[in-house]
Amino acid sequence: MSSFPEFALDRAFGHPRGLLGAAGGWLMAHRNAATEQQVVRLARLSGAERVLVVGPGPGVGLRAAAGQAAQVVAVEPSEQMRHAAAHRCSGLDNVTVQGGDAESTGQPDAEFDVVMSVNNVQLWPDRIPALAELRRVLRPGGTLLLSTHSQWLPGGRAGLDADVRAAGFTDVQVWAWQPRGRGPTQVQARAVRPG
Template identity: 50%
Template sequence: MAHGNAATERRAVAVAAPAEQDAVLVIGPGPGVGLEAAARLSAHVVGIDPSALILAMARRRCTALVARGRLRLALGTADRTGEPDASADVVISVNNLHLWPDVPAALAEIHRVLRPGGRMVLSAHEKWLPAGLPALAGLVAAAGFGSVRTWTWEPPTRMAPTAAQLAAVRPAHPAHG
């Protein structure tokens, strides 16, 4: 998992571009490649996963970052992160969207934890999005996000398939109807 997803994990962090002061939430961090990349840029990273085994793998990779207080790991899911309202500037999730049992509920949760103006970057193997990026973009827009952009990216390794990627922003001001 770490080898096959590493380039995509690092790419998602680069697209999200967290700053030192940004609070970053990584949903479904796998063995921690993206967590490590995010915690090198931001001093406030939280990784959540429903699997204690996955969190243990991430903890092993990121031991020094956890010890320095740059990274915290916790049990949670995309639709129940356990994080406070408006507590994150950036949310990143790579190759686990297909595991979310209720994508609209997860997007609502991400919207809740993001601060106004906060950004989200999602990436999934294109083959795992049977309805495609336009359908995902529609769900993201329906959840209240703006500035929704989608694209595909070819990871530089033969082991990793085409990545379907999406970036969006929680609007700074609610839409008026």
């Protein structure tokens, strides 16, 4: 049986639901905003891309990507966060929010130009199958962008680098990034699905 702190963290951030999920969503929207914006900047969107956002939480990064891409699809396992993301993006006709997660996106092969995920990687039970699924939905030459709190990342930068390569990506870059002002150090990764 999980201890109370693990249970509370799961309800607030891992699989947000209830009052703890609402509080977690509020914290994610405010504490992750700089990182969400940074990952969208790193994507260098031109307005023509199809983007998949994995685990958008309350939808801050989803909305930012929607302002710069042709179409954005989000897959989110938490019903509460799906509703929050859809509410934040209401009125944007290029956004779709669906159930799903990194291991099971429910998306067609080679559908997206960019796949991005912020503060979600540490929640994936098995990273290599999840990364393989994200590789599957990227078109050849498509870009994967990941960012997560360094202190919660199993295996650290080296482990993430190894897993991204093991999933079949090339041109892998992994680095540390510090949000301006407040916020913990992030491990960020960029990789390409080979042609």
